[in-house]
Amino acid sequence: MIHLTDIIKSYPLGKEKLVILKGISLTIEPGEFVAIMGPSGSGKSTLMNIIGLLDTPSGGSYLLEGKEVGNLNENDQAEIRSRRIGFVFQSFNLLPRMDALRQVMQPLLYQGWARPKAETKAREALHIVGLSGRISHNPNELSGGQQQRVAIARAIATDPAILLADEPTGALDTQTGHEVMDLLTTLNKQGKTIVMVTHEPRVATFAHRTINIQDGLIRSEEHK
Amino acid sequence: MNIWENIRNALGAIGSNKMRSGLTMLGIIIGVASVVLMVAIGQGTQKSVTSQLESLGTNLLTISPGKASQSNVRFSGGSTSTLPSDDVDAIKKFVTGLSGIEPESSSQQQLIYGSQNTRTSVVGTTTDYPSVRNVTVEYGSFFTEKNLTNADKVVVLGSDTAETLFVDDPSPLGKNIHIGNQIFTVIGILESKGSSGMSNRDEIAIIPLTTMQRRITGSDTLSSISVSVANEGDITYQQQVITAVLMNAHGITDSEDQDFSVLSQADAVETLNEVTGTFTLLLGGIAAISLFVGGIGVMNIMLVSVTERTREIGIRKAIGAKKRDILLQFLVESTILSVMGGIIGILISVLGSWIIKTYFSLDATVAAYSVILAFAFSVGVGIFFGLLPAWKAAKLRPIEALRYE
Numbered sequence: 001m002i003h004l005t006d007i008i009k010s011y012p013l014g015k016e017k018l019v020i021l022k023g024i025s026l027t028i029e030p031g032e033f034v035a036i037m038g039p040s041g042s043g044k045s046t047l048m049n050i051i052g053l054l055d056t057p058s059g060g061s062y063l064l065e066g067k068e069v070g071n072l073n074e075n076d077q078a079e080i081r082s083r084r085i086g087f088v089f090q091s092f093n094l095l096p097r098m099d100a101l102r103q104v105m106q107p108l109l110y111q112g113w114a115r116p117k118a119e120t121k122a123r124e125a126l127h128i129v130g131l132s133g134r135i136s137h138n139p140n141e142l143s144g145g146q147q148q149r150v151a152i153a154r155a156i157a158t159d160p161a162i163l164l165a166d167e168p169t170g171a172l173d174t175q176t177g178h179e180v181m182d183l184l185t186t187l188n189k190q191g192k193t194i195v196m197v198t199h200e201p202r203v204a205t206f207a208h209r210t211i212n213i214q215d216g217l218i219r220s221e222e223h224k
Numbered sequence: 225m226n227i228w229e230n231i232r233n234a235l236g237a238i239g240s241n242k243m244r245s246g247l248t249m250l251g252i253i254i255g256v257a258s259v260v261l262m263v264a265i266g267q268g269t270q271k272s273v274t275s276q277l278e279s280l281g282t283n284l285l286t287i288s289p290g291k292a293s294q295s296n297v298r299f300s301g302g303s304t305s306t307l308p309s310d311d312v313d314a315i316k317k318f319v320t321g322l323s324g325i326e327p328e329s330s331s332q333q334q335l336i337y338g339s340q341n342t343r344t345s346v347v348g349t350t351t352d353y354p355s356v357r358n359v360t361v362e363y364g365s366f367f368t369e370k371n372l373t374n375a376d377k378v379v380v381l382g383s384d385t386a387e388t389l390f391v392d393d394p395s396p397l398g399k400n401i402h403i404g405n406q407i408f409t410v411i412g413i414l415e416s417k418g419s420s421g422m423s424n425r426d427e428i429a430i431i432p433l434t435t436m437q438r439r440i441t442g443s444d445t446l447s448s449i450s451v452s453v454a455n456e457g458d459i460t461y462q463q464q465v466i467t468a469v470l471m472n473a474h475g476i477t478d479s480e481d482q483d484f485s486v487l488s489q490a491d492a493v494e495t496l497n498e499v500t501g502t503f504t505l506l507l508g509g510i511a512a513i514s515l516f517v518g519g520i521g522v523m524n525i526m527l528v529s530v531t532e533r534t535r536e537i538g539i540r541k542a543i544g545a546k547k548r549d550i551l552l553q554f555l556v557e558s559t560i561l562s563v564m565g566g567i568i569g570i571l572i573s574v575l576g577s578w579i580i581k582t583y584f585s586l587d588a589t590v591a592a593y594s595v596i597l598a599f600a601f602s603v604g605v606g607i608f609f610g611l612l613p614a615w616k617a618a619k620l621r622p623i624e625a626l627r628y629e
Contacts, residue, residue: 054542054623075546082544093539093626097240109229110544154543 001065001161001193002028002051008059009046009216020046022216023060028195030161033188035207036197043216045166048197052085052164053077065161082111086155088184090167092147094139094154100126101135104154111158125153129183145176152183156192163187165196169203181206227556230549234557237529238564248525249565252605255515256569256598257576262511263594264577266504268587270497277493283323283456284356285463287311287449287470287486306474306483307446309437314473315451319465324356324452329436329445335429336402337389344385346403346429348436356452364397364412367432375434379403380412382428403429406439459488508594515598518565519605526558526613537617538625551618558610559603566602570595 009021020043028034038044049055050062053069056077062070069080087093094103104122105115113121126135129149139147148168155163165184169177185206188194196207204210210222238245289307312327329348334341353359354366367378379401381389390396396410408431417425437444453462463486470484471477530537537550545553573595577588 049623052542054626075548078541078544078546081542082546087542089626093535093542095536095539097236106540107543109226110540110546110549112226115229158544 001030001032002026002195003063004051004060005063006060007047007050007057007062007070009043009050009055010058020216021050021057024213024216024218026211026218028193030193031188031191032209033185033194033207034196035204035210036195036213037199037201037204037210038213039199042213044197044213047213048164048166048195051162051195052087053081082107083158084161086158086160086163088148088151088155088163088165088168090170092139092144092151092171094147094150097138099136099138100131100142100150100153103139103150104157107154107158122153122157125157126150128156128187129153143176144172145179148172148176148180149183152180152187156187161193163192163194165194167198168196169198169200177203227552230552230556231560233553234560237557238560244525245561248522248561249568251518251521252515252562252565252602253518253569253572255511255518255605256566256602257572258511258514259508259598259601260570260573260590260594261576261580261588262507263504264573264588264590265580265586266500266507267591267594268577268580268589270500270504271589272587273496273500274493277489277496279358282489283453283459285451285453285459285466285486285488286492287451287466287484289445289447289484307449309433309444309446311446311470311473311484312449314469315449315466318469319451319462321454321458321462322451323454324352324450326350326352326356326450326452327433327446328448328450329433329441329443330447331436331441333404333429333440334402335385335389337396337399338392340389340391342385342388342427344382344427344429346431346436346440348431348433348440350433353430356450359417360415361412362415364410366412366430372432372434375432375438377406377408377435377439378411378431379408380414380430381410382414382426382430383416384424384426385429386410386413388427403431404440459490463488512601515601515605519562519609522558522561522606523609523612526554526610527616529557530554530613530617533617534620534625534628537620538622538628541620541622542626547618550620551614554614554617555607555610558613559606562602562606562610563599566599569602570599 004024004026007021007024008019010017010019024047036044036047046055050057053072057070060070061068064080064084069077072080095106098106101119101122104125105118108118108121109115123132123135126132129152131146131149131153134142134146139150142150163184168184169180172180181203184194184196198204205224208224211218212220287307309327312325315322315325326349330345332343333346334343350372351366351369354361361380362383364380366380367376371378381396386396389401390399393399396413399410400407401410414426414428451462451466453459467486470486471479471482474483476482540550574590577590580586580588
């Protein structure tokens with residue numbers, strides 16, 4: 001499903017180049033639940049952004065579902081992001097001034113869905129995350145856990161193959177974090193491929209496989 | 225995403241920051257309102273001046289001393305004395321088809337009655353005045369041929385002049401007033417004609433021409449001759465005939481040397497239309513600058529808004545918005561701001577022109593073309609000045625936008 005070969009990412013820094021990823025090769029199969037771990041500055045978030053097509057690699061090859069996507073233009077990236085990938089962020093990243101239903105409808109509307117269909121689909125997604133009773137609440141009327149559930153509902157509304165979660169429990173207390181992880185586990189069991197970045201070993205235990213990154217290289221892999 | 229979703233989003237964003245949206249719109253509101261209102265005032269003035277001139281009679285020719293310039297504007301009018309009383313006789317003798325001929329000699333004089341006094345235009349004329357000038361005597365009567373022959377010291381007052389002088393006296397008729405150092409008897413008061421915008425035609429004192437020439441100016445020259453043509457269709461022909469007759473009387477062979485001018489009301493209307501047209505253009509032009517400045521205000525606020533909402537743009541891109549979607553989002557927002565501003569501006573200008581009409585007795589006609597133009601312009605302003613901020617938003621890299629705090 002995801003096949004990375006020698007992925008390099010560097011940024012110009014004055015005359016020098018700052019190399020964040022120094023050659024990452026990684027394969028993730030459909031239906032896997034993978035945790036990427038590493039200290040801050042290790043490059044795990046950069047790797048995540050490249051997998052999520054939010055960023056382009058400086059070198060190497062990225063095959064997504066058998067198609068080279070490493071050097072697509074912005075609009076083609078957006079198209080694949082929109083249809084194949086769902087994002088869950090540490091800080092939820094909900095849109096301001098919008099109730100939960102509309103948050104979840106937004107990616108569908110960007111895909112060109114008609115409003116009534118998008119609304120039905122969004123209600124289903126909110127039902128899956130257990131927020132049917134909160135659909136007309138704005139983000140500032142929801143707790144952190146509820147906001148993250150809205151974000152997850154938004155991520156799965158478009159039926160993506162892959163869920164990318166960047167520190168999904170980072171802004172939540174232990175209890176709510178656990179609930180969110182349970183939800184991700186359930187989604188994984190229903191067939192979603194999940195790639196998650198975290199620095200908490202306890203959260204990583206939910207994954208089938210943990211990849212440790214340090215200084216832009218994969219140091220070790222653990223299978224559960 | 226379809227355009228209706230964009231409009232919904234934009235309305236939400238505009239509504240969430242009412243104060244700022246209102247202030248942004250204010251620039252457009254003022255711009256549009258001033259364009260429409262200024263053009264309305266310009267057009268209103270033009271219309272009222274034209275209709276007043278036409279009410280003076282479209283069969284009227286006015287002969288004035290001095291040379292007419294190319295665009296019919298007299299530059300040296302009044303200052304030269306090239307219209308002797310003999311010209312009236314020449315016209316009477318050689319021109320047929322006139323229904324009235326009214327020579328005038330006017331001068332500014334002090335009028336005194338009791339403790340009241342006023343400075344006004346005193347016009348010496350003949351008995352043809354009421355018919356040629358289309359005025360009626362409301363009280364008393366106009367002077368007669370006999371008064372004219374005897375150079376009697378009688379005066380017919382305009383309604384405003386009578387009111388000023390006889391503010392304490394309810395019956396002016398038969399009373400004696402001073403004009404200059406002469407004593408005149410009031411024999412009539414004219415019906416009010418209303419002001420023509422430039423001069424008040426009710427501030428006047430009319431005396432026999434002979435009295436004027438012998439007792440006040442001491443000269444037989446005229447300040448103008450007004451001629452009414454029996455058949456309105458002949459006006460251009462009569463204009464040419466009178467010009468030829470007077471050139472002959474003045475011994476002039478080359479029309480370049482002509483020392484008088486014969487103007488019809490149509491000529492005057494045309495000249496005034498030219499003047500008020502320029503005036504309207506000038507007012508509209510100045511107002512258009514304020515609309516332009518309003519547009520820059522929209523751009524300014526939209527740029528701030530893009531920076532402020534960088535993170536929102538990042539999120540939208542992460543969940544599948546394409547460049548086009550973001551571009552449209554901001555473009556629709558700035559266009560809605562401008563369109564709303566434009567509509568409010570038009571409503572204000574309609575209200576404003578009503579106020580001007582009702583309270584300032586100035587005609588202001590909101591022209592359909594200026595409304596359409598101002599509206600189209602404000603939509604254009606919204607799109608044009610929204611384009612740069614929208615483009616700036618659309619080309620943000622999603623990863624950088626998401627990292628923005």
